[in-house]
Amino acid sequence: MEVGENIEYKPEQVISDIAWTDVHPIKQVYMRCNCNTGQMMWDPMVVIQAVEGDNLFTLSPRGTVSLTPDAKTIFTPSTTGNCRYQLPGTADWNTTMLVKIRNVNRISVAFSR
Numbered sequence: 001m002e003v004g005e006n007i008e009y010k011p012e013q014v015i016s017d018i019a020w021t022d023v024h025p026i027k028q029v030y031m032r033c034n035c036n037t038g039q040m041m042w043d044p045m046v047v048i049q050a051v052e053g054d055n056l057f058t059l060s061p062r063g064t065v066s067l068t069p070d071a072k073t074i075f076t077p078s079t080t081g082n083c084r085y086q087l088p089g090t091a092d093w094n095t096t097m098l099v100k101i102r103n104v105n106r107i108s109v110a111f112s113r
Contacts, residue, residue, distance in 0.1 A: 003057075003086040004042025007094045009101060011035045017105035044101050045086060056097075059084040 011030045018027040029035065049057055063081035066074050075085065089097070 001042045002088050004045045005040045007041040007098050058087040
């Protein structure tokens with residue numbers, strides 16, 4: 001969450017980037033609802049990392065994650081751990097990630113026809 005909350009995809013950008021169609025659920029939400037806070041991009045960061053790999057990201061040391069009875073997660077550093085998490089980037093990095101996200105919406109037109 002800490003990574004994506006610094007990347008804001010503004011409503012006017014969303015609508016513009018999905019201008020290739022009138023029938024798009026995300027576009028309709030932005031046109032009909034008060035979304036003036038923009039959309040923070042924590043979810044797409046996981047997808048970008050899955051597709052493009054770790055090289056674009058600064059990651060935590062390895063560790064393990066456990067879940068408490070009250071549903072809190074606890075990260076414990078461990079050299080043999082199988083988990084890492086994304087760390088926030090610089091302002092320039094945030095801009096680069098927003099460009100990647102926006103390009104996906106623009107490219108989608110090729111697959112919609």
